[in-house]
Amino acid sequence: MKNSVSRWAARRPNNSTTKMISNMEDPKTQTKMKKVTGIGGIFFKCKDPNKMKEWYKTHLGIDAGQYGASFEWYQDAEGKKKGLTQWNLNSETAKLYEPSAKDFMINYRVDNLESLVEELKKEGVTVLDKVETYDYGKFVHILDAEGNKIQLWEPTDE
Amino acid sequence: MKKISLIVLALATSFCFGFAFKSIMTNNSNDNTSLKRVTGIGGIFFKCKDPKKVREWYQTHLGLNTNQYGAVFEWYQGADSTKKGFSQWSPFKETTKYFDPSTKEFMINYRVENLEALVVELKKEGVKVTDTLQTFDYGKFIHIMDIEGNKIELWEPNDIVYEKLGVQMGSKTTK
Numbered sequence: 135m136k137n138s139v140s141r142w143a144a145r146r147p148n149n150s151t152t153k154m155i156s157n158m159e160d161p162k163t164q165t166k167m168k169k170v171t172g173i174g175g176i177f178f179k180c181k182d183p184n185k186m187k188e189w190y191k192t193h194l195g196i197d198a199g200q201y202g203a204s205f206e207w208y209q210d211a212e213g214k215k216k217g218l219t220q221w222n223l224n225s226e227t228a229k230l231y232e233p234s235a236k237d238f239m240i241n242y243r244v245d246n247l248e249s250l251v252e253e254l255k256k257e258g259v260t261v262l263d264k265v266e267t268y269d270y271g272k273f274v275h276i277l278d279a280e281g282n283k284i285q286l287w288e289p290t291d292e
Numbered sequence: 293m294k295k296i297s298l299i300v301l302a303l304a305t306s307f308c309f310g311f312a313f314k315s316i317m318t319n320n321s322n323d324n325t326s327l328k329r330v331t332g333i334g335g336i337f338f339k340c341k342d343p344k345k346v347r348e349w350y351q352t353h354l355g356l357n358t359n360q361y362g363a364v365f366e367w368y369q370g371a372d373s374t375k376k377g378f379s380q381w382s383p384f385k386e387t388t389k390y391f392d393p394s395t396k397e398f399m400i401n402y403r404v405e406n407l408e409a410l411v412v413e414l415k416k417e418g419v420k421v422t423d424t425l426q427t428f429d430y431g432k433f434i435h436i437m438d439i440e441g442n443k444i445e446l447w448e449p450n451d452i453v454y455e456k457l458g459v460q461m462g463s464k465t466t467k
Contacts, residue, residue: 169355171467172365173379176336176400180440189439193419194402195329205332206370209467213373219333238398240336242354259353279349280340 167253168245171209174287175220175241177202179231183223196221217243218289233262234283247272247288327413328405331371334447335380335401337362339391343383356381357464364458366465376451377403378465393422394443407432407448430454 180186190196196203202222209215220241224230231239244250247265251274255261260277267273271289278284340346347358356363362382369375380401384390391399404410407425411434415421420437427433431449438444458465 167355169353170350172367173333173336173381176333178396178398178400178442180442182440186438186440193329193414193417194444195327196402207332207377208368208370208373211368211373211376213368216370217367219379221333236338236397238338238396240338244354254353257353279346280342282338282340284354 167249169250170242170244170286172217172243173219173240174243174289175202175222175285176238177220177222177224177230177241178238179226179228180223181226183225186223190223198222231283234277234281236282239283239285241285241287244286244288247274247286250286327409329410330402330446331405332369332377332403333379333400334403334449335382335445336398337380337382337384337390337401337445338398339386339388340383341386343385346383355466357466359461359463364463364465366467376455378449378451378454381466391443394437394441396442399443399445401445401447404446404448407434407446410446430457 187198190198190203198221202220205219205221207217207219209217231237251261251265254276262275262277262283265272265274269290271287273288274286276284276286347356347360347362350356350363351358362380365379365381367377367379369377411421411425414436422435422437422443425432425434429450430453431447433448434446436444436446
């Protein structure tokens with residue numbers, strides 16, 4: 135039975151959650167700003183990234199190469215705007231996850247990173263670095279309430 | 293209520309037929325060299341001290357539309373943009389048994405196209421399968437282990453039913 139718990143199947147709505155959502159959208163309390171729009175990537179540590187990549191390629195068909203694999207999808211039903219979710223493995227010694235001690239890190243796609251960072255700072259969220267801009271988008275790193283490092287990404291999907 | 297008993301029934305049925313499934317699958321020797329395997333990320337699950345607090349934090353600061361199980365990301369499939377796809381995001385309690393026998397802090401769910409055929413193939417390849425295939429309205433599931441002890445959830449989704457369940461619950465997706 136447990137394994138249906140992880141998803142939203144066959145359960146009745148939780149009133150407190152519904153209330154929370156409507157509070158959030160109340161224009162009096164907060165102007166609605168689109169924040170995270172999707173999962174931009176999943177990264178996790180392993181002992182032997184090369185061996186693991188080989189295993190995932192052979193058995194699950196995930197071809198990661200040097201920089202990881204990209205799962206391609208669309209943002210719209212017309213198939214005009216692509217979206218990517220990156221998947222990669224890092225060695226256990228990777229500094230990328232610091233100061234988090236966790237063995238995984240999630241990248242979330244966001245709409246407007248600069249204004250989101252401003253807002254997060256006002257809200258007291260720990261922002262670990264400055265926004266960095268690359269050809270494929272803007273990045274910043276923050277910590278969640280339990281010390282998980284989060285990568286925020288405003289992608290340039292072209 | 294009816295739905296819950298249906299799920300229980302589905303679970304019970306799949307338990308009963310577990311061994312039957314297993315023997316059918318292992319005796320079937322299809323050639324699946326061109327088998328399409330993982331097609332996307334179906335979900336990310338991670339352990340935390342206080343899942344409720346974590347869900348609220350992600351809702352407040354990152355705008356995830358959460359319910360008591362987490363959040364659901366909505367997108368359109370790369371192979372056919374007229375079809376929706378979903379990825380589940382869920383914080384779990386540290387004491388959860390759901391990731392066992394993995395001791396890791398996270399578990400990834402991968403979407404696959406033909407789970408039954410894939411399981412046959414994976415068994416032939418010597419991959420450790422930790423349970424029997426379970427079928428729900430919203431898809432088929434099985435769990436395997438990678439070579440470093442990460443438990444993996446494989447899901448052949450029924451996205452239409454999955455979306456309907458969310459709507460019935462009054463839940464919003466994140467997109």
